[in-house]
Amino acid sequence: MQAWIEFGQGPLFRFAFVLMALGLARIFVLTLVNVAEAYRRNPDKIINYREVFNKTVAWFIPAGRLWRKRPVYSLVSFLFHAGLILVPLFLAAHVSLWRQSTGFGWFSLPQGLADALTLIALAGALILFLMRAFYAPARALSRRQDYAWPLLLAVPFLTGYLMVNVSVSASGYQWMMLLHLYSAALIMILIPFTKIAHCILAPLSQVVTAVSWKFPAGAGDRVLETLGLEDRPTWVDKPRLGIEREMTRELPEVKPAEKEAKAS
Amino acid sequence: MKVNPLSPEERQKAFANSKKPEVVRRQQLPVQYHVEDHDLQDRPRRFLEAFAAILKHTNYRPALEHYVRVSAKCSRCTTHCQVYLATGDPRDVPCNRSELLLWVYRRHFTVAGVLRGRLTADPGLTDEHIQRMAASFYDCTACRRCHFECPLGVDHALITHLGRYILSEIGIAPRALVVSVREQLIGASGNTSAIPVPALLDTLEFLSDDMKEEKGVDIPFPIDQEGAEYLFLPAVSDFLMEADTLMGNAAVFAATGDRWTVGTGYFDGINYGLFYSDQVLEKVLLKIKAEAERLKVKKILIGECGHASRTAKFFYPTYCGGKEALPVINIMEYTWQRWKEGRIKLNPDVITEKVTYHDPCNIARPGWIVNQPRELLKAFCRDYVEMTPGGRDNICCGGGGGTVSIDEIRPYRTIVGGRAKAEQIRATGAKYVVAPCANCKKQLRELVEDNGIDCEIVGLHDLLYKAIVFDKQG
Numbered sequence: 001m002q003a004w005i006e007f008g009q010g011p012l013f014r015f016a017f018v019l020m021a022l023g024l025a026r027i028f029v030l031t032l033v034n035v036a037e038a039y040r041r042n043p044d045k046i047i048n049y050r051e052v053f054n055k056t057v058a059w060f061i062p063a064g065r066l067w068r069k070r071p072v073y074s075l076v077s078f079l080f081h082a083g084l085i086l087v088p089l090f091l092a093a094h095v096s097l098w099r100q101s102t103g104f105g106w107f108s109l110p111q112g113l114a115d116a117l118t119l120i121a122l123a124g125a126l127i128l129f130l131m132r133a134f135y136a137p138a139r140a141l142s143r144r145q146d147y148a149w150p151l152l153l154a155v156p157f158l159t160g161y162l163m164v165n166v167s168v169s170a171s172g173y174q175w176m177m178l179l180h181l182y183s184a185a186l187i188m189i190l191i192p193f194t195k196i197a198h199c200i201l202a203p204l205s206q207v208v209t210a211v212s213w214k215f216p217a218g219a220g221d222r223v224l225e226t227l228g229l230e231d232r233p234t235w236v237d238k239p240r241l242g243i244e245r246e247m248t249r250e251l252p253e254v255k256p257a258e259k260e261a262k263a264s
Numbered sequence: 265m266k267v268n269p270l271s272p273e274e275r276q277k278a279f280a281n282s283k284k285p286e287v288v289r290r291q292q293l294p295v296q297y298h299v300e301d302h303d304l305q306d307r308p309r310r311f312l313e314a315f316a317a318i319l320k321h322t323n324y325r326p327a328l329e330h331y332v333r334v335s336a337k338c339s340r341c342t343t344h345c346q347v348y349l350a351t352g353d354p355r356d357v358p359c360n361r362s363e364l365l366l367w368v369y370r371r372h373f374t375v376a377g378v379l380r381g382r383l384t385a386d387p388g389l390t391d392e393h394i395q396r397m398a399a400s401f402y403d404c405t406a407c408r409r410c411h412f413e414c415p416l417g418v419d420h421a422l423i424t425h426l427g428r429y430i431l432s433e434i435g436i437a438p439r440a441l442v443v444s445v446r447e448q449l450i451g452a453s454g455n456t457s458a459i460p461v462p463a464l465l466d467t468l469e470f471l472s473d474d475m476k477e478e479k480g481v482d483i484p485f486p487i488d489q490e491g492a493e494y495l496f497l498p499a500v501s502d503f504l505m506e507a508d509t510l511m512g513n514a515a516v517f518a519a520t521g522d523r524w525t526v527g528t529g530y531f532d533g534i535n536y537g538l539f540y541s542d543q544v545l546e547k548v549l550l551k552i553k554a555e556a557e558r559l560k561v562k563k564i565l566i567g568e569c570g571h572a573s574r575t576a577k578f579f580y581p582t583y584c585g586g587k588e589a590l591p592v593i594n595i596m597e598y599t600w601q602r603w604k605e606g607r608i609k610l611n612p613d614v615i616t617e618k619v620t621y622h623d624p625c626n627i628a629r630p631g632w633i634v635n636q637p638r639e640l641l642k643a644f645c646r647d648y649v650e651m652t653p654g655g656r657d658n659i660c661c662g663g664g665g666g667t668v669s670i671d672e673i674r675p676y677r678t679i680v681g682g683r684a685k686a687e688q689i690r691a692t693g694a695k696y697v698v699a700p701c702a703n704c705k706k707q708l709r710e711l712v713e714d715n716g717i718d719c720e721i722v723g724l725h726d727l728l729y730k731a732i733v734f735d736k737q738g
Contacts, residue, residue, distance in 0.1 A: 027333060034326035041323060043586035044579075051631070059415045069343040069413065077338070138339035140354030141363070146337050193376075198334040198416055205334060205417025212327035212422060217583050219321040220543025226317040227433065234449050234544055239551040241529030241558065242454040242461055 001174050008181030016185035023192025024200045031204050038211040047210050055206045073131060080124025083117040084153065085199075088184075090114070093164075111164075118161045125150040125157070145194055155183035265653065267349040267684045275351075278679035282672050292391065293436065295399045297670045300442060302435025308389040312372055314433035319373065322542065324426050327419070328369045334416045335359065335366065341420070344413040346659050347403060350683040356403065358410040358420040364397050365427045398436050401427040402673075405681055406539070406665030407625040412657065424665070428540045440670045441536045445544050448532060454551075455500045455532035464531065467503055468510075475511055481734045483511070483518040489525035491560050494598075496524050497552060497576070498567025499702035500532035506702065509568055512725025513595055515732050519609070520602045524565065530555035533572030534702075538579075539666030545575060546583045552576065553584040564592045568723045570624030570701035571666075577632065594627060596700055596724055600636035603643070609733045610644040617695035619645040619727070622685075622708065623658035624701035631656050637700060637724050644731040645696075651688050659684045661699065663707025677707060678714035686715040700724040 039045070058065060067074060088094060092108040099105030109117070129150040132138045159180040163173060191197060224232055270278065281288065281296050288294050292304055303310070319325050341358040342348055348356040355361070368389055371377040381388055401424050408421040431437065444456040453460050468485035475483040486492065502509055517524050530551045537545025556564060564580065566573045573594045581589040602608050621641055627633040634655045642648050653659065662682025667673060678686075689697055689712065697712075699705050700723050708721045 031326065031330055034329060038323040038326050042582055044582035045586060046581055048630075055417065059417075062415075070340070073340075132339075135339065137342045137348070137354050137357050138337070141337040141339055141357060141359055143337065195334065195336045198336055201330060201334050202416055205330065208326050208330045209411075209417060209419045209422065212323050212419075213578070214323055215542050215545070215579065215582055216322060217546065219318075220541065220546050222321040223314070223317045223433065224543060226320065227314060229433070232543075233446050234541070234547060236449050236547055239530075239547065239554040240450065240454060241551065241554055 001171075001178070005174060005177055005181065008178065008185065012185050013181065016188040020188040020191050024197070027192060027197055028200050028204070031201060031208065035204070035208055035211050038214065042214040042216040044214050047214075052206045052210050056203055059202070076124050076127045076131075079120045080128060083121030083124065083157075087114055087117050087121065087157070087160075091160075115161065115165065118157050121157050122154055122161070125154040149194075149196065152183065152187060156180050156187070159183070265349070265659070265684060265688075267346070267687060269352055270350060270679070270683075274679050278676045280675065293395055293398060295395070295402065296673045296676060297402055298439040298672055299398075299436055300439050307391050307394050307434060310434045311394055311430060312368075312389060314430050315368065315373070318426070318430060318433070324422075327422055328366065328373075328426075331362070331418050331423070332366050332370050332374070335362075335418055336416055338415065340413050340415060341410040344410045346407075346409070346662065346684040347405065347681060350680045355400065358404070359414075359418070361400050361404055362418065362420045362423040364393070364400055365423050365430075368393070394431075394434075394436075397427055398431055401431065402438065402665075402667060402670075403676075403680075404665060405625075405660045405662060405667055407660035408629045409625070409657070409660065411629075421665075425538075429542055432540045437540045438666070438670045440672075441540055441666050444534075444669065445536050445541075445548075448534070448536075449544070449547055449551075454530060456534045456536070457500045457504055457532075459500060459503055461528045464503055464526075464528070467507075468526065471507055471511055471514070474507075475515065479515065479732075479734060481518060483514045485510075485514055486523070486525045488528055488559065489523060492523040492525040493561065494522065494524040494563050494565040495552075495556050495559060495561040496526050496565050496567065496595075497531060497533035497572065498595075499534050499569035499572050501534070501702050501706075502567055502569075503531075506568075506705070506723060506726075508726035508729060509723035510725075512723070512727075512729035512732075513567060515729050516595075516599050516602065516608060516725065519732060519734060520607045522602075525559060525561065527555045527559050529558055533566050533569055533576065535572060535575040536666055536669070538571050538575045545579060549575065549580055549583045552580070556590055562590065564590050565595060565598060566592065567595050568700040568702070568725060570626035570703060572702075573633075574626035574630075578630075594633055596633055596637050596640070599725070599728065600640055603640060609735070610640075610728070610731045611733050612644050612646065612731070614731045615645045615696070615727055616647065618647045618649060618693060619696045619698060620649050620651050620689070620692040620694035621654070622651065622661065622689075622697055622699040622704060623654055623656075624699065624704050625658065625660050625664050626701070628656055628658055637698070640724065640728065641698060645727065649692050649694060651692055659688060661685050661704040661707045662711060663703055666703075668703045668707040674710055674714075678711045682707060682711040682715075686711050686717060689719065690715075690717050694719055696727065697721050698724050698727065 062078060086109065090107060090109045091114050092111060095105050095108040132142050132146060159176040163176050224230055224235060283298065291299060291301065293299055337359060345356065345358050371381055371388055404424045406421045406424050411419045411421060447453060447458050448456045451458060472484055535545060535548040537548055552564060564576055566576050576592040580592050619641060621638060623634065662677050662685055667677060697708060697719050699708050699721055705721050712719055
């Protein structure tokens with residue numbers, strides 16, 4: 001058992017963490033490259049950066065907008081995310097482990113606050129799971145991973161909380177540590193390949209959308225060429241103006257009659 | 265915003281298919297709108313080929329790639345879609361609609377999807393899936409309201425736009441739109457309403473005569489004025505149906521004295537490309553460019569029309585020269601500016617009835633034209649009330665995304681699409697609903713008629729025409 005725990009604390013953790021970090025870095029950079037390529041491809045460089053920025057930060061500082069629609073769900077999901085992000089990064093025990101092994105440490109949360117955030121995250125995971133299961137439109141949207149994630153995310157939080165706050169037998173403690181380590185590693189490994197990738201990609205959404213609405217000039221014709229559809233009626237080499245067809249400027253005969261009709 | 269659920273009769277009426285069964289069978293397409301006959305062979309394969317070609321030449325890939333990664337299926341958009349609020353059908357949740365196309369992308373254009381498909385012997389895209397997309401993407405009005413409510417920033421209207429574009433490349437697009445576009449690009453008249461130039465000139469002269477009688481001043485429609493400041497392009501249907509709006513537009517210019525012109529080479533602001541094809545979008549804008557160059561104008565001025573304004577404002581630079589492209593403005597912006605400068609005088613005692621303002625999605629959603637018309641209306645309407653929600657967060661009239669031009673789906677538009685809007689209008693109790701958009705006007709007129717609401721749908725310049733005062737009478 002101890003060997004398994006040591007494996008989880010050492011090689012497995014390092015592997016999972018590096019995989020997560022590299023995986024997230026990869027998709028982040030890829031997205032930026034995609035955005036740059038899309039920007040380069042079209043001649044229209046007019047992007048409303050202020051709008052992009054405002055929309056991006058709007059969801060990170062959601063005060064005022066979260067509560068307008070579905071306030072309970074909004075509050076729960078906001079607090080859930082807060083706990084999910086803050087506790088693993090700023091728990092005193094985690095920070096001291098980092099300090100021991102790398103020499104770097106950072107600010108940590110008071111234990112009472114960390115415990116409260118843990119409980120909030122756990123309650124949040126449960127409520128979000130139930131909402132997904134029982135709110136009809138959410139259920140219609142859900143894939144298997146959508147149900148699995150809140151449950152999986154709850155495992156390290158639950159075991160972590162129990163290890164700190166509940167006295168259990170030594171073997172029970174070991175089991176919980178094992179679960180804690182291995183579930184955390186699994187989460188880290190999965191993050192870059194699943195929807196949780198939004199933890200790093202969400203800030204790029206607005207800029208991605210903004211450049212995607214910029215359609216490269218001539219792309220429509222190139223698509224038709226590729227598909228061999230140049231005989232499409234809308235395929236016109238040169239815009240045709242009415243004037244080029246020498247339309248008569250004479251007014252037609254019906255005019256007086258129409259005027260009378262309108263007058264009466 | 266709560267919307268009354270559909271009764272079973274309403275549901276049946278809204279989703280009844282008016283097409284002949286043999287047409288549906290022949291085209292293998294159980295959608296409500298008419299589609300021209302097209303090649304049915306290998307539809308899934310051809311869809312994927314079109315998808316691949318579009319991904320290769322356009323900028324959609326970053327968005328799809330990003331959306332399949334971040335979409336968390338959180339269901340927040342359920343509170344914001346007027347179609348879903350009316351039907352309560354989970355298939356109408358914006359995220360679910362987008363998933364139809366995102367699934368195809370994931371399955372056929374990502375490594376993981378292709379591998380999983382091979383391993384599980386999944387057949388991939390089927391004809392049934394294409395039929396579902398063809399129906400679903402035209403149930404959406406592409407109003408972009410759900411975009412505000414997505415914490416992950418997924419723009420479902422972009423997906424709808426792309427889905428329709430790919431479908432159009434395999435021949436699936438509403439006949440109403442396709443026929444109009446054909447007339448516009450290669451027809452004799454060169455515009456979507458097939459108005460010949462002589463008829464246009466006749467109409468305009470007629471309107472000028474009318475205005476002379478009513479206002480006592482010469483209010484001309486300048487034709488083919490080379491070197492004018494503004495090239496005026498309203499939705500061409502205004503020339504047939506919205507005489508009051510046009511008279512208001514002309515009156516504003518008569519008051520300000522700025523040089524503007526209607527071009528006989530091209531006078532149509534409508535661009536259905538926004539609704540189903542980027543290729544069409546580009547070709548139509550190039551017509552505007554050609555006419556602007558012929559007449560050597562300095563600015564493009566779009567009339568009261570939401571999608572025409574959006575296509576010109578946001579895509580003219582894309583297709584017509586980037587930052588060098590001519591500036592595009594909307595007539596309401598122009599009028600507001602000149603009114604601020606004190607060059608337009610409005611009599612505040614003419615319009616005494618209750619007036620409310622409907623924001624066309626295409627100009628309000630980007631935050632472009634929200635306050636200007638409100639300031640104008642408040643200046644000359646005694647009893648102005650707001651609709652809630654309004655402004656950038658307004659609710660679509662229910663005819664957005666080109667659906668208003670599809671006459672055969674009127675029951676769907678007035679029972680489902682415009683349901684939330686109808687309740688909103690009724691709640692204001694207004695006599696005049698100002699809807700400065702040709703599409704919104706048509707849809708709202710049908711909406712208030714079918715829902716028995718007593719009010720009049722007008723354009724901003726219709727009312728402004730009544731209130732505008734000229735200094736030198738006679």
